[in-house]
Amino acid sequence: MDSSIIKALKKACEHEGLSQETCSAIEDLFERQVSNVLEQSDLNSKLDAIYYLINKDLDEN
Amino acid sequence: MRISIKSIETSGLRCVDSKIDFTDRREKTPVNLVQAPNGTAKTTIIDLIIGVLSKSAKKWTKSEIKEFRKKKVTPLPSTGFFKLELGIQKFESDEPSSLILQLDFDFENNTIHDTSYDDSGYKNFWSYPPEMLPYLDDTCVGLFIFKGDKTDEILTRGSGDAVTPVKSYFGLSSLEQLEKDIKKSFRDKLNIRGHDTVEAKENKNTKHLKIWEARKDELDNLLKLYEKQKLELDTELKAIEKDHEEELRKHHLIDEQKKIKSNLDLNAADISKKTNEIMTLLRDPFSFSEDINDNFVSLKNTLDDHELPGTSRSFFDRWLSNSDKCFCGEHLSESKKIHFKDTISSYLTDDDISIVESIKNEAVENQIAPQKKALDKLFDELNDLFNEKKLFEIEQKKLEAKLASIAGAETKEIIQRHKDLQAKITTNDSNIQRLTFFDKDLSKFSLDRPEACLSYNICEAIVDQLYEVQSELEGFSKLARGRSTLLWVLQRTLTDSLKSIQKELVESSNEKLGKFTNGAIEVINIDKNLQIGTNGHEQAQGSGAQNALSIYAFTTSILERAQVHFPLIVDHPVTALDGLARISLGEKISDISHQFIGFLIDTEREEFLPTLEKSGDLHYISLFRNSSITEPFRDDLNQEEIDTFDGESKDFGFVSYRKEFFHKHRMGTLK
Numbered sequence: 001m002d003s004s005i006i007k008a009l010k011k012a013c014e015h016e017g018l019s020q021e022t023c024s025a026i027e028d029l030f031e032r033q034v035s036n037v038l039e040q041s042d043l044n045s046k047l048d049a050i051y052y053l054i055n056k057d058l059d060e061n
Numbered sequence: 062m063r064i065s066i067k068s069i070e071t072s073g074l075r076c077v078d079s080k081i082d083f084t085d086r087r088e089k090t091p092v093n094l095v096q097a098p099n100g101t102a103k104t105t106i107i108d109l110i111i112g113v114l115s116k117s118a119k120k121w122t123k124s125e126i127k128e129f130r131k132k133k134v135t136p137l138p139s140t141g142f143f144k145l146e147l148g149i150q151k152f153e154s155d156e157p158s159s160l161i162l163q164l165d166f167d168f169e170n171n172t173i174h175d176t177s178y179d180d181s182g183y184k185n186f187w188s189y190p191p192e193m194l195p196y197l198d199d200t201c202v203g204l205f206i207f208k209g210d211k212t213d214e215i216l217t218r219g220s221g222d223a224v225t226p227v228k229s230y231f232g233l234s235s236l237e238q239l240e241k242d243i244k245k246s247f248r249d250k251l252n253i254r255g256h257d258t259v260e261a262k263e264n265k266n267t268k269h270l271k272i273w274e275a276r277k278d279e280l281d282n283l284l285k286l287y288e289k290q291k292l293e294l295d296t297e298l299k300a301i302e303k304d305h306e307e308e309l310r311k312h313h314l315i316d317e318q319k320k321i322k323s324n325l326d327l328n329a330a331d332i333s334k335k336t337n338e339i340m341t342l343l344r345d346p347f348s349f350s351e352d353i354n355d356n357f358v359s360l361k362n363t364l365d366d367h368e369l370p371g372t373s374r375s376f377f378d379r380w381l382s383n384s385d386k387c388f389c390g391e392h393l394s395e396s397k398k399i400h401f402k403d404t405i406s407s408y409l410t411d412d413d414i415s416i417v418e419s420i421k422n423e424a425v426e427n428q429i430a431p432q433k434k435a436l437d438k439l440f441d442e443l444n445d446l447f448n449e450k451k452l453f454e455i456e457q458k459k460l461e462a463k464l465a466s467i468a469g470a471e472t473k474e475i476i477q478r479h480k481d482l483q484a485k486i487t488t489n490d491s492n493i494q495r496l497t498f499f500d501k502d503l504s505k506f507s508l509d510r511p512e513a514c515l516s517y518n519i520c521e522a523i524v525d526q527l528y529e530v531q532s533e534l535e536g537f538s539k540l541a542r543g544r545s546t547l548l549w550v551l552q553r554t555l556t557d558s559l560k561s562i563q564k565e566l567v568e569s570s571n572e573k574l575g576k577f578t579n580g581a582i583e584v585i586n587i588d589k590n591l592q593i594g595t596n597g598h599e600q601a602q603g604s605g606a607q608n609a610l611s612i613y614a615f616t617t618s619i620l621e622r623a624q625v626h627f628p629l630i631v632d633h634p635v636t637a638l639d640g641l642a643r644i645s646l647g648e649k650i651s652d653i654s655h656q657f658i659g660f661l662i663d664t665e666r667e668e669f670l671p672t673l674e675k676s677g678d679l680h681y682i683s684l685f686r687n688s689s690i691t692e693p694f695r696d697d698l699n700q701e702e703i704d705t706f707d708g709e710s711k712d713f714g715f716v717s718y719r720k721e722f723f724h725k726h727r728m729g730t731l732k
Contacts, residue, residue, distance in 0.1 A: 002231045002622075004565070008557035012550040026550060033239045034232030036194035044246055051543025058542065 001027075001034045017061045022053040062192045062625045063087075065148040065656045067159065069106065073141025073166065074129050076102030076109075077686045077714030080705075085148065085628070085656035087157070090678035092651050093658045094670075097684040098691070098728040101714065103660045105129065107208050107632055109143045113162050115202035116187065123171040130168045134711040141166040149190060162187050192625050200229035204616055207631040212608045213299075215615065221590030223615065224559075230619050231562055233555055240551055247544050248528055251535060264534055269508045270527045276511035277520045284496045284517045287489055294486050298479075305479045308472045314464055321460060324453045328446060330599055335443045342436050354424075361424040370417040374408040377401060563587045566618050573614035576649060582607040584615065591615055606642030609635075613646065617653045628656035633665065640668045647672030663727045681723035687713045694726050 006027060013023035029046050032038035038046075065085035072078045083093045097103055109129075112118030131138050143164045148157040161178040175187045189197060196202070203214075204226045215223050228234045309315040346353050364370070381401055387393045409417070465473055499518040506514055506523060514520050532541035563586075570584040585599045586592045593611045594600045620627060634650075635643045647669045650657055661670075673679055685691045695703075695715060702717050717723070 002558065002562065002624075004558040004561040005232065005236070005554060008554040008561065009550065011557065012553035015553070016546055016550060018546075018550070026547065030236060030239070030551075030554070034195055034235050035191060036197075036235070037191060038239075040242075043242060044250075047243065047246055047544075047547070050547055051540055054543040054546045055539045058546065 001031050005030065005034070018054060018057050022050065022057050025050050025053055062190070063150040063157075063655055064193065064625060064627050065150075065157070066110070066628055066630075066658065067146040067148045068144075069110070069146070070144040071106070071109070071142070072710070073131055073138035073168075074102075074105065074109070074143060075131055076105040077684070078710045078712055079684060079714035079716055081682060081684060081716055082718075083656065083658060083682075084680045086651075087150070087655070090651070090680050091654060091656050092673060092677070093656070093680040093682060094673075094723070095658065095660045095682040095684060096663075096723065096728050097660075098686070101684055101686055103632065104208070107206060107630065107660070109164070110145060110630065111199075111202055111206055111208070113143070113145050113164055113187070114197065114206075115199045116197050117199055117202075118164055118173060119175065121173065126166060126171045126173055127168070129166060131712055137168070138711075139167070139169050141168065151190075151192075160188075160190070162189075195232055195235065196230070196623070196625055196627070198229060200226050200234075204230060205620055205627040205629050207616075207629075207634075211612045211616075212637075215591050215612055216593065216608055217590060223587045223591040224563075224589055227562060227566065227587065227619065228559065230623055231558075233559055233562075236551060236555055240548065240555075243544065243548060243551070244525060244528075247532075247540070250540070251528060251531055251537065265508075266527060266530045266534060270524070270531055273508070273511045273520065273524050273527055276514060277517065277524050280496060280515075280517035280520050284493070287492045287496065290489050291486075291493065294482065294489060298482050298486060301475065301479050301482055304475050308468060308475055309464065312464060312467055314460060317460055321453060321457050325450070325457070327600065328450050328453060332443065332446050332450065334599075335439060335446060339436065339439045339443065342432065342439065345432065347432060357424045361421045364417070364421060370409050370414050372408070373411045373414045374405055375411050377405050377408060562622075566615065566622070569618040569622070570611070570614040573618065573649075573653075574610060582611060584611060587615075606638045609637045610642060610646065613653065620654065626655060628658060629654040630658045632660045633662055634659040635665045635669045636662070638669075643668040644672045648676050651677045666727075679720070681718060681720050683717045683719075683723050683726060683728065684714050685728060687715060691715075694728070697722060697725065 009027055009030065010023060013026065018026075025046075029038070029050065032042075032046075063085075065087075066083050068080060068082045070080040081095070084090055095103070109118075112121065130141065143166075145162045145164075147160045147162065149160055150157040158180055163176045163178070165174045165176065166172075167174070177184045177186065177188045179188070213221065215221050215226075225234070228237070306315065306318075309318050347357075381393075381398055385393050387397060461476060465476055468476070495515055496517045498516040499522070500516075503519065503523055503526065506519070508523075508527075511520070511523075514523070529541050529545065532538060567584050567587060574583055582593055582595060583597075584591060585594045585597065591611060592599045593607065617629065620629065635646060638646060643665075650659075650673060683694070685694050687695065698715060698717060699719075702715060702719075705716065
């Protein structure tokens, strides 16, 4: 994945007050999608995990 | 990762049966030059490479497959194959590994079958290294395989598109798809429940969701239809424009037409630029409202009279901890301290104070005058541009009338068809524009009347909002919050990374153009098309040479930046370039890619070939069909080259890799 995507993603996560763990999970999702290796069946479970992390961060903030 | 083409081999197809080996920088030289007589089907070879590398071959229709069958032999072959051998080097220090991608044709049933072979063995499908996967689509492959004129594809205002390849190459298109998948996954999750909770059933939102979803599907189908029509109309227009251009050339009006077109393009760019400047100024209310400014100055004066905003919280904090005397000179008693501490939160912070101060500093009496003047001036200039546009349009009409008056019936028919087609395209484009229009203010649409919404994009946004409400209704509020935050992060990532990639590509393209043209042309911006110009000013298009060099600079900048480096394959690499530009490109071509494969025609040899030879070794490839007409070439082959002849093939091609052979024989005009 291009370095500018990772940089922009980190900035956006920081802006939303998301933790490093959440940002890494999102980065992994993006990386899989960009590399064309994200299976549709994996998407839902990955999204559920990310939504859980986001909500945890937002509740803590 | 570096990908090179090691060899290609074909049999039973409309190109001559042959095997061609290529080299790259690591092996010998990056520059491969292929010459072949007309009719050897160079274009077929390029189409096959594109078909395999972009995987688009899998989408070929039966009639497209049939087109690849060898025609002029008896009996017609019932099968055929194309074999593409790639050299894949993961890291600089690695030995390249070989990957063979094969496409087998069954002409009895007009079907194809894909297989591959690498170190891990044979596979009954094309197995690519995972690193290559993101690049295997038409847009990405179209960027490193130049087939036809790239000027229209990338540079021309209106039809050119430099952003889509950038998005595709750097994975942004793929992230845009993820955005759609996230929305779909969320909707599916809610739909599984069938909105069957009591709250949902009785709620209006559920009803709205159903009717807006139906409207969205309706508009989506319409949009797909118009987009399909656009592709068909554009192809038709290209063909007619060719005929139209030919007629203009025949009647010596082509230069006049080019001048008018260039003026119209420039004028369109200026109008767009001026409109943007005006819109920017209009966002500043002081530029057109004297009342706002006057009231603002009066507010500033009032604040000054009362010495406001005064002192900040942190000042009082410091004062309370460091001083035992009050402002009035009396002792700072404990009760006074408590009073200050209780009320301190109502004071402004340091930041608040500096904001108010800076707003006050902005308020200057009579500041309206220069801004209003600037706005008036811009409107005058815009008016002039519209008048200029009318004049160019009159010139265009006069030219068309002139052509019609001197042309025969056939030409008149071409002119009429050209006009009709342009009218159809305008209507189709405005339909697409209507369907893709977007306005952030969705509140103006009545949720009871989805039929009043004519834009797919707006409809999609409203459906999205309705799903958010629905999720609250059905107890999915946390899911909705997670989803909307993730989507925001994704959208922000897309916007910011695209901006940053575009900026870096402009810089890198200009660095190359500086070397190619000594700064005669520069890339100004990548807005939809690649915008070029000089000294920061955009021009509609450069000369043929400037256009071609700009595209080379832009393309190679993308290829270098990507994580997987592909070879640059170009049909007719310097046709559009004049002598000096050919020399300039010839000097640089061995530096711009680890492997360059150019399909050269005779007229391109001048200037280009001598310069290339001066700059380093070349891999010369002469390919010709075994036939009576190529006898002079065959007579000049050495024994080793003759021995490659496959006696069983009905349409075999000889290949010579010798420099002297390449120089001695010009092949372009043979049929």
